[in-house]
Amino acid sequence: MNVLIVYAHPERRSLNGAINDFTVERLRANGHAVQVSDLxxxxxxxLLDADDVRERRSDAPFHPSLDSKHAFENGLQSRDIEIEQDKLRWADALILQFPMWWFSMPAIMKGWVERVYAYGFGYGVGEHSDTHWGDRYGEGLMAGKRAMIVVTTGGWESHYSPRGINGPIDDLLFPIQHGVLFYPGFDVLPPFVVYHTSQMDATRLQTTYDALSKRLDRFWDDAPIAFRKQNHGDYAIPQLTLRAELAEGESGFAAHVE
Known part of the structure; x- marks a missing residue:
């Protein structure tokens, strides 16, 4: 299988750098081809801006989505965007690896998503009608591929528990797992989270490697998160609200997981 790792940490000699090196080695040892986009x-x-469009009139107002659509459809995207899109086409699986900063991914990785997920590639795909609201949330150009987050955080695991001060880790990662990965069609595996990174010693690092090895070895066997698909009957269209008889009494992120 082909695996693309998008990696965001400014220091290669960090814990994230060590985990990234280990992940690449383990996947290759298992016979997979690996590419790393070290952002x-x-x-x-x-920054997503007018410079992302080649041969663009400089006096015209910049419209992020419409200019993105025009550039994608006419082969006028910035070359760095095209290269990353080609990597995604090549990949059977995507791993996003990053430290959690201010409850999300680093800005540089968010910028990778904003620029690479062009209109017609990451969004704006498929028919929009009263029965089908675009190829997204379980459909799209990434359908049939797998994805997983590998994330580190300085907080303790208890800090991210259901009653923890930071909020449940699944809730914090929902915008990435559901919005960035499931939206364009990826089957999203449960995340691999490394907590309390300031207390990492050699013994704990080996335990982390052992646990990550098991996840990587089962990458194509483990069940993905059971997010509800948009166009498969669970949602009223075009309102895009969950049908009343499903997840009765529930609201929020958890209602969108079967």
């Missing part, structure tokens, strides 16, 4: 090493441009 800091690539000096990735995080």
């Amino acid at each position: 800091y090493a690539m000096n990735w441009k995080a």
Whole structure:
């Protein structure tokens, strides 16, 4: 299988760097082809702006979605965007690896998503009608591929428990797992989370590697998160609200998981 790892940490000698190296080695030892988009090493441009469109009139107002659509459809995207899209086409699986900063991914990775997920590629795909509201949330160009988050955080596991001060980890990661990965069609595996990183010693690092090995070895066997698909009957269209008889009494993120 082909695996793309999008990695965001400014220091290769960090814990994240060590985990990234281990992940690449383990996947390759299992016979998989691996590419790494090391965003800091690539000096990735995080800002989505008019420079993302080649041969664009400089006096015209910039419209992020419409300019993205025009560039994608006419082969006028910035070359760095095209390269990352080609990597996603090549990949059977995507791993997003990053430290949790301010309850989300680093800005440079958010910029990778904003620029690479162009209109017609990551969104704006498929028919929009009274019965089908675009190819998204379980459908789209990434359908049939798998994805997983590998994330580190300084907080303790209890801090991210159902009653923890930071909020449940599944809730914090929902916008990424459901919105960034499931939206364009990926089957999303449960995340691999490394907590309390300031207390990492050699013994605990080996335990982390052992646990990550098991997840990587089962990457194509483990069941993905059972997010509800948009166009398969669970949601009223075009309102895009969960049908009343489903997840009765529930609301919020959990209602969108079967």
